Amino acid sequence: MSDTSKRELAQKVIDRTVKAPLEDTRELLHRDGELKPGLGKISSVLALSLGVLSLLGVLAFHFPQYLTTPDLRHKYSVDLLRQLLLAALLIAGGISLGNVILGRLRNINIVAFALVVAATAMGGSRVPVGNFPDHTPYIGLDWFILDLLGSTLIFVVIEKLFPLYKGQSLFRKEWQTDLKHFAVNHFIVGLALLVVNFLLHHLFGWLVSSGFQQTVRDIAFVPQLLLCILVADLAQYWTHRAYHEVPFLWRFHAVHHSVKTMDWLAGSRQHMLELIFTRVCVLAPLYILGFSEGVMNAYIIVVGFQAVFNHANVHL
Structure with missing residues (x-):
C-alpha cells in the first residue's frame, strides 16, 4: 500500500470515528423540536447530558477550590455526591453503549460514551478530595x-x-x-x-x-x-x-x-x-x-x- 493510500485510509478512519460523531453531536445541539419516542433520541440526549455533567462533576472533584461554591461545599455529603456521580456514569455509559450496539444514533452515543470513558479515566467517583484553601477565586x-x-x-x-x-x-x-x-x-x-x-x-x-x-x-x-x-x-x-x-x-x-x-x-x-x-x-x-x-x-x-x-x- 502506497503512502498516499495509507494517508487516505487514515483520514477516512478519523472522519468516521472522530469527525462524524462530533459533527452529528454539534448538529443535535443546534436542533429544536419534539423528541419522538422509539427513535433513540430521548435516550441519546439523556446519555449525552449525563456524560457532560459527569465529566464536569469529576473536574469539580479534582479542583474543588476553584470550581465549587464555598457556601455549598461545607454542606455537601461527599459520599452522596460520589454515589450520584457513579449512578450518572453507569446510566450514561449503559445507555450510550446499548444505543451504539443497536445502531441508534450511533455517532452521538459514541461521543456520550467517550465522555463517560474520559470521566472514568480521570478518576470517576473515586477522585480523592484532600484539604484545600477556602478563600480562592471560584x-x-x-x-x-x-x-x-x-x-x-x-x-x-x-x-x-x-x-x-x-x-x-x-x-x-x-x-x-x-x-x-x-x-x-x-x-x-x-x-x-x-x-x-x-x-x-x-x-x-x-x-x-x-x-x-x-x-x-x-x-x-x-x-x-x-x-x-x-x-x-x-x-x-x-x-x-x-x-x-x-x-x-x-x-x-x-x-x-x-x-x-x-x-x-x-x-x-x-x-x-x-x-x-x-x-x-x-x-x-x-x-x-x-x-x-x-x-x-x-x-x-x-x-x-x-x-x-x-x-x-x-x-x-
Whole structure:
C-alpha cells in the first residue's frame, strides 16, 4: 500500500470515528423540536447530558477550590455526591453503549460514551478530595450542575402535568441561547456575589444599626420570613419597574424580554449587569434590616423557586 493510500485510509478512519460523531453531536445541539419516542433520541440526549455533567462533576472533584461554591461545599455529603456521580456514569455509559450496539444514533452515543470513558479515566467517583484553601477565586460549576439537574427534574414534570401550551416541546426554539445564559450566570456567581457584597457594604453600611437588626432577628421565624419576602418583593417591584421606565436600564432589561417562548429556562436570559444591579437593590434593604441567617436561607429557596416558576409553561 502506497503512502498516499495509507494517508487516505487514515483520514477516512478519523472522519468516521472522530469527525462524524462530533459533527452529528454539534448538529443535535443546534436542533429544536419534539423528541419522538422509539427513535433513540430521548435516550441519546439523556446519555449525552449525563456524560457532560459527569465529566464536569469529576473536574469539580479534582479542583474543588476553584470550581465549587464555598457556601455549598461545607454542606455537601461527599459520599452522596460520589454515589450520584457513579449512578450518572453507569446510566450514561449503559445507555450510550446499548444505543451504539443497536445502531441508534450511533455517532452521538459514541461521543456520550467517550465522555463517560474520559470521566472514568480521570478518576470517576473515586477522585480523592484532600484539604484545600477556602478563600480562592471560584466558578460556580457545582451550583450549575445541581441547579440544572434539580430545575429540570422539577419543572419539566410540572410543565408536562399542567401545561399552558400543550404542544410546546422541551427543546423549543432558542433553548440553546437560554441555556448559555443559565450557564454563564451560574459560572459568574462568585464574581457576582463579590461585587454585590462590596457594593452593599460600601454603599449601605452606614445605614446599619446593630440594635435595630437584633430587634428584627428577635421576631419569630414565620413572621420574620413573611416580612423578609414583603421587603424583598417591594424592592424587586420598584427595580423591575425602573427597568421598564428608565431608557438606560431598559437597554439591559431588553435582553430578558427578547425571549419568544416561555418555559422554566426562559427566565435565565438576563444581562449579567442586570443580575448584579437587581441583587444589590433587593438585598440592600434585607442587609440593612439584618434578617437572621435561617430566614435568609428560606427566602433564597422561596425566591429561587418563584423566579423559575414565574416563567414556566404552566396554566396555574
